[in-house]
Amino acid sequence: MPTRRALLVASLTVAGVVAGLPAHAAGALVDVQIVDRSLGQVLPAHRYRGVPYVAGQPGNRYAVRMVNRTGARVLAVLSVDGINAVSGETAAVNQTGYVLAPYSSAEITGWRKSMTEAAAFYFTSLADSYAARTDRPDNVGVIGVAIYRERAARPEPRAYEPPWSSSGRDSEASRDAARGAGSGLGESRSAAEAAPSTDAARANAAPAPASPAVEKQRADAMGRLAQRAERLGTGHGEREHSPITHTAFERAGSEPNEVVRVRYDSHANLVAMGVIRTPDRPYEPQPFARFAPDPR
Numbered sequence: 001m002p003t004r005r006a007l008l009v010a011s012l013t014v015a016g017v018v019a020g021l022p023a024h025a026a027g028a029l030v031d032v033q034i035v036d037r038s039l040g041q042v043l044p045a046h047r048y049r050g051v052p053y054v055a056g057q058p059g060n061r062y063a064v065r066m067v068n069r070t071g072a073r074v075l076a077v078l079s080v081d082g083i084n085a086v087s088g089e090t091a092a093v094n095q096t097g098y099v100l101a102p103y104s105s106a107e108i109t110g111w112r113k114s115m116t117e118a119a120a121f122y123f124t125s126l127a128d129s130y131a132a133r134t135d136r137p138d139n140v141g142v143i144g145v146a147i148y149r150e151r152a153a154r155p156e157p158r159a160y161e162p163p164w165s166s167s168g169r170d171s172e173a174s175r176d177a178a179r180g181a182g183s184g185l186g187e188s189r190s191a192a193e194a195a196p197s198t199d200a201a202r203a204n205a206a207p208a209p210a211s212p213a214v215e216k217q218r219a220d221a222m223g224r225l226a227q228r229a230e231r232l233g234t235g236h237g238e239r240e241h242s243p244i245t246h247t248a249f250e251r252a253g254s255e256p257n258e259v260v261r262v263r264y265d266s267h268a269n270l271v272a273m274g275v276i277r278t279p280d281r282p283y284e285p286q287p288f289a290r291f292a293p294d295p296r
Helices: 168-193 198-205 212-227 267-273
Strands: 007-009 030-036 046-048 051-055 062-068 074-080 098-100 104-108 110-112 117-125 142-149 232-241 244-246 258-265
Touching: 030 142, 030 258, 051 267, 062 074, 062 098, 062 117, 062 142, 098 104, 110 232, 258 267
Parallel strands: 007 098, 051 258
Antiparallel strands: 007 244, 030 062, 046 051, 062 104, 074 098, 074 142, 110 117, 117 232, 142 258
């Protein structure tokens, strides 16, 4: 199986990341939390129909914190509003992502622009979201992480050599040197393929010219979205220092081992949807009670 493209976060937090994790962020392999950077806190998640929701504050910057619960490296492909956070492509699970070291965590703070910079994530209106501004508004309001385990290294087969060979020692040294040279080339080639260049990523992100029918469909979709209550999306903010390095990573399989999804919207919208219960929300009559109360 060919080595997949991947990125390694240069600065990772390694420590007791398994104990004491919030239950709402639980994933079998990787936990995903949304951190409001403006407030300096993890946003509480409200489970609704099996999906965690968080309430974002318009204008606040945020980060996606991913915590590796396993003792092995994993690849995390991050999608924000249906867009790959590294390459800017319409997201798919087989694309480039971030490699997390064993029992480590990383906070992804923005759209990857280069090996040293990212454009900050921030909560904003649907019309101002990066997805809407690149004509891809359909999946605004959802953050997803596809997680892959790494394929275990296989021992390299050795050619049989008779013990009485006069050139045995020299031959073995030559083979070891050849193997070393081959490994170095492989690592160099993998590193070069680890992630698309900034120009390539921008080319992938740039939408192709659309036909009038497609443009009309997009306009109709934006019109339907505008008729709903103002939804939150993720903006393309100022560039920030965010260094990373390349690494090679071979996925254990073609399908992700886990997919974690988090929905987000404004507090008002989550209240209106019934995701967040508030004291001033009208009481909903219930058809059954446990016992008959005494009359007054």
